[in-house]
Structures are given as C-alpha cells and as structure tokens.
Amino acid sequence: MIIKPEELDFKSVYKLLTGLVIPRPIGWVATVSEDGVHNLAPFSFFNAVSADxxxxxxxxxNSPxxxxxxxxxxxxxGEFVVNMVTENLVEQMNDTAAPIPSHESEFDYAKIAYAESTVVKPRRVANAPISFECKVIHHHHIDGQRGGSMMxxxxxxxxxxxxxxxxxxYHTDLEVYQPISRLAGAFYARLGDQFVLKRAQ
Known part of the structure; x- marks a missing residue:
C-alpha cells in the first residue's frame, strides 16, 4: 500500500497518523487565560525535544x-505546565477532553485537585506524580485547510x-510511575514487556 496524504480526507489522514505513530505520551497541559480562567487539556501530539x-x-x-x-x-x-498522566489519573484526564466554554475551568468541571506552581502562574495537577513548569520559547503555526495546528x-x-x-x-522506577500512552481512537496502553538494548559503540 502506498498512500499520498493529499489525496485523502482529513479524517483518514488523522486515523493513519494516530494509528501508526504509537505509543504516544500524553501531555496534560495546564494554562491560565489573561482573565484568570485555569484551563487543562490532554495532548498526545507531545514529547520532549531537547535536554539543552x-x-x-x-x-x-486549530479551528478555521x-x-x-x-x-x-x-x-x-508565555507559560504552561505539563502534567504526566498515570493509570490512576486516566479517567480524570479523559474528562478534561470534553468541550466546555472558554470561561469555565476544566479543573472545576472534572473536579481535579490542584496545587500552585513555583515559577509560573498555571496550576499543576496535585495528584500528578510529575509536573513540568514551562516558559514558552518558540511557537510555529502549521498551515492547513482546516485551520492547521499550533506547535x-x-x-x-x-x-x-x-x-x-x-x-x-535520577533513575525512574517504572513500576511506581505507571505512565499511560495514547494509541488510536479510544485505545490507550500501559507499559508492557521491557528489554535492554545497549547503544552501539
């Protein structure tokens, strides 16, 4: 099978990408509006991109x-917080994907306990085992027929x-961590079998 993406409709391309690029970590991103409304939403188009x-x-x-x-x-x-999603938080994470009005907070809607951040203004999820406070350093709009995306x-x-x-x-205990990843559609994954493969010298 050979596929030319421009010949497919958006839904088909989306299904291919989210079904083939797996598993994907979930970034549960918290922000706050200029009016003080605290927002929380999950994103599986998310990852670490640099250590330095x-x-x-x-x-x-984006919408159009x-x-x-x-x-x-x-x-x-210029600020956001990424909370990592674990097995005990997956239901609440899913609740924050619901489309609610911009003037309402997902923290309130999904009854999520929060804690104040140390450096930035957006709250963090109190029960998330890992939270990253972040300052925006770059953004890029990806043009598209349906509004594209904002990276x-x-x-x-x-x-x-x-x-x-x-x-x-600074070694991570994965059995304690228990992260969840996104697959396609309504499918998610836990950590499965693991193996060791040392990098080629």
Whole structure:
C-alpha cells in the first residue's frame, strides 16, 4: 500500500497518523487565560525535544478561525505546565477532553485537585506524580485547510516529582510511575514487556 496524504480526507489522514505513530505520551497541559480562567487539556501530539535547554513540545489543532484555549493561553501568557498522566489519573484526564466554554475551568468541571506552581502562574495537577513548569520559547503555526495546528515549545524551569518515582541517581522506577500512552481512537496502553538494548559503540 502506498498512500499520498493529499489525496485523502482529513479524517483518514488523522486515523493513519494516530494509528501508526504509537505509543504516544500524553501531555496534560495546564494554562491560565489573561482573565484568570485555569484551563487543562490532554495532548498526545507531545514529547520532549531537547535536554539543552530542557524543552517540551505540544501541538494543538486549530479551528478555521481560532486557536484552542490551551495554545491561545500559552501564547498570551508565555507559560504552561505539563502534567504526566498515570493509570490512576486516566479517567480524570479523559474528562478534561470534553468541550466546555472558554470561561469555565476544566479543573472545576472534572473536579481535579490542584496545587500552585513555583515559577509560573498555571496550576499543576496535585495528584500528578510529575509536573513540568514551562516558559514558552518558540511557537510555529502549521498551515492547513482546516485551520492547521499550533506547535508550542517550552523550556522547563521547574520539575515536580513524586519522591518514590526517581531515586538519588535520577533513575525512574517504572513500576511506581505507571505512565499511560495514547494509541488510536479510544485505545490507550500501559507499559508492557521491557528489554535492554545497549547503544552501539
């Protein structure tokens, strides 16, 4: 099978990408509007992109005439927080994907406990074992027929980690962490079998 994306409709391309590029980590991104409304939404077009400086990226699709609340808030304030999603939080994460009015907060809608951040204004999810406070350092609009997407990169300025997840040598205990990843459609994944493969010398 050979596919030329420009010959497919948007829905088919989306299904291919989200079904083939798997598993994808989920960035649960918190922002705050200029009016003080706290927003929280999950993004699976998300990843770490640099260690020097430590940088995270998420990409939010746009409607034809506007950015999503998350990208709009991040660009207006220059700040966001990425909370990592674990097995015990997956239901609440899913609740925050519901389309609610911009003047309402997903923290309130999904009854999510929050904690104040240390450096930035957006709240963090209190029960998330890992949260990254970020300052926007770059953004790029990807043009598209349906509004395209907004890719936002943020430098990590503070990390909150549950003490049981990372030891004094900064090694992660995956059995304690229990991260969730996104597959296609309504499918998600837990960590499965693991194996060791040392990098070629």
């Amino acid at each position: 400086p430590p940088t995270l990226m998420f990409s939010a699709s 005439n506007a950015n999503k609340d998350t990208s709009r808030n991040a660009l207006q304030t 936002i990169l943020g430098e990590i300025v503070m990390i909150h980690i549950n003490d049981q997840i990372v030891d004094e040598n």
